[in-house]
Amino acid sequence: MSTNLTPAQGTRSTDFAQGLAWMGLSMASFIGMSVGSRELAATLSIQQVLFFRALVGLFVILALGRALLPELRGLKMVRLHVLRNVVHFFAQYLWTIGIVLLPLASVFALEFTMPIWVAFFAFLFLKERLTTPRILATIGGFIGVLVIVRPGLGMVDPAAGLVLIAAAGYGLSLILVKQLTREVSPGAIVVWMILIQLPLGFLVSLTDWRPVSFTDIPWMLVAGIGALAAHYCQAQALKRLDASVVMPIDFLRVPMAAVVGYYAYAEAIDLWVFLGGGIILFSNYRAVMAERRAAMAG
Template identity: 75%
Template sequence: MTDTIPSGRALPGSPVVQGLIWMGLSMVAFIAMSVGSREMAGTLSIRQVLFFRALVGLFVILAVGRAVFPEIRRMRAVPLHLARNIVHFTAQYFWTIGIVLLPLASVFALEFTMPIWVTLFAWLLLREKVSRQRILATAGGFLGVLVIVRPGIGMIDPAAGLVLIAAAGYGLSLIMVKRLTGHCSPGAIVVWMILIQLPLGLIAALTDWRPVPMAAVPWMVVAGIGALAAHFCQAQALRRLEASVVIPIDFLRVPMAAVVGFYAYGEAIDLWVFLGGGIIILSNLQAVLAERRGRITGAAEVEPLVRPDPPR
């Protein structure tokens, strides 16, 4: 929604410095959204968490995103918006369960498998070519997942499987967003997300409604604003930095989440998570760098990896 939210004063420094600042803000917002969601889940159901996050998002849209409303009234690609948001809402549900049950660092590390799913769905649904670099990135990502979950070393936590399903859902959702950009502006896509997922969240929440304590209200605001701010800041960073720069920076969310989990929740710092996450991110990075080299040298076309920017 970068076309509907005023950016205010320009940040100081060169575009690179500005991009780094925006990425830092994005990572903080992602962590805030995760902590807010986990804190809400202490007294509310997961379905209520999704509903209240969307409700806060509605107030934010009404405050700063009204310029896109004329486009919304033209009702473009409504069936595709509906399908995309059902998939995305389901992925959010599984991801939030992971946030509640798993260490924060593990959730973010597993979430970085999303480009693997984007590659798969782009091949299946959009008939995009799969380059050798993408195949290697997919194999490396799968290896990283095995390092994190370590099958055969005790019982695999089912919540890890839910996070992987969520990452697949985000990948499919991103493919649908790619199609929607041919019909709608990014701002309209985000507004449709709120308008569709708010009633979905309400219907789901009513099936598992619990009393809402006042102590949960601040966490609603943190999670709701954090969700929108994270993607706004990341979009701003991607306008100033190449994906090959953004991807390794974004991986810093994993150690940031580990630190927050350690101090806020007493979560042990698992080196296997960092090792597996590092394999995943390096695999994705080599595909992006190969695409960049092909673009510079004019070599045979290498399909670009879709940027890891799934809306929450």
Template identity: 80%
Template sequence: MSLSAPSAIIPPVAQFGPGLAWMALSMCSFIGMSVGSREMAATMSIRQVLFFRALVGLLVILAVGRALFPEVRRMAQLRLHLLRNVIHFTGQYLWTIGIVLLPLASVFALEFTMPIWVTLFAWLLLRERLSRPRLLATVGGFIGVMVIVRPGVGMVDPAALLVLAAAAAYGMSLILVKRLTQHCSPGAIVVWMILIQLPLGLAFAVTDWQPVQAASIPWMLVAGIGALAAHYSQAQALKRLDASILIPIDFLRVPMAAVVGYSLYGEAIDLWVVLGGGIILMSNFQAVMAERRSRRSTTSA
């Protein structure tokens, strides 16, 4: 894996196969990070999980990302990096709690509300226009969440609310990343993420430190490398294919997580999660397709 500048542009047809391959690697990496985090949490605190995940990320950066250090030393947009990573770290903490307490498929289905939060925050903070398709996607996403958590049928699991809060934090984080990309390379943003979140993780981990067992070390590697590989592979896929193609592919993480959860942990496959996740998926998918058609019409005109 390299965090260097992107390669030359290749025609879209030639990019289709590599784009799908990068997306498959991203999905597998997200699942691997989830399993690694859950296994680590069996013997250590969640705060330690975040710390060791970032520590492994630092080791990877030192191995493959040294070319980015001159840019990082310029410390451009440091305050914005700090704000973004505090929010992202909070989201990771809440998300990891969800991974430990909820079935894997439920976590990933609820996480797919993130595009809805991005739309809301972009409208509130960046003054971006809230189009009709995006408004309908927000309503559809809300309905999908209600199907998954089913309030009134039974007590809503607090962990599900934590995952929704994590998705909101990830949405805000993406808005801040959008601002950062105007001044920093994607690789530098990743390096700053590790440099800021590592001491944050350590500061929180020492307040709830548990003895580290040798059996947890392989899971540290799985979670840490999986986290970096997931985001890097996703970015590579987005360079090659439109989001309208990748959104339905990425949703395969939900049934993949259900199979892994069933195989490793005996988690029942909840059809309500599949139904609600499908509603969230289709709501976002129709919004992306509508905006794509609108861009094509504008270009043609």
């Protein structure tokens, strides 16, 4: 039997390998952004962390985003851009509080309830069907959250609740992005994100402004470039891989974050986080695979 690949098979194989590489860069960027944000929050306020992350992003888009000027001048769907970024900004604010107060692995595990919120908001706003697999994923995700926060075993950290609210905000933001992509390019969406969130970050940072030193600048670059790179690399991965492949790979951020937290901050590796994250992963993976099989059958 010949082992030669057809051109189509060779292209799919190349796309798969490239998609895995982009996904690895995305996960590393997310963790880099988290570490940079935590280090900045040691001397600056959370509001300043968000502002400087966006400020770094502004310099990046000024250098690379000139080709998007004609599209930006059209102000297409600008109201939806504003709504999306206000939601995303406050979700980032709550998420960053979680990064400062909770172990990194716990934050990422709780954040992975986002697919549950995406299914709910898609049903509410986009009129997508809430199928049995999605309902089962919701139940499984809720059980996974209970395993992570373990109510009843001492005082539940309120920061965990803030991260869950942030995950809901990210889910709503993703639905709004999905609506934007019908008429707006991904590059323009990123540029509008910086242009809207930068003044928001500046205004809220004035409520708790603290002195900035030169030693903060490297962490600003890590947090700001990490944030942009994470979203860009994830989009590149999604171009090459199905969401049903990207999502399980993305869950590897939980053990990666646990390792970084262990070596960088001497955080104990909590097996309950891995167990709860695994339940959330399995629930969402089964739901996506079931819907993929149904789509292929159709």
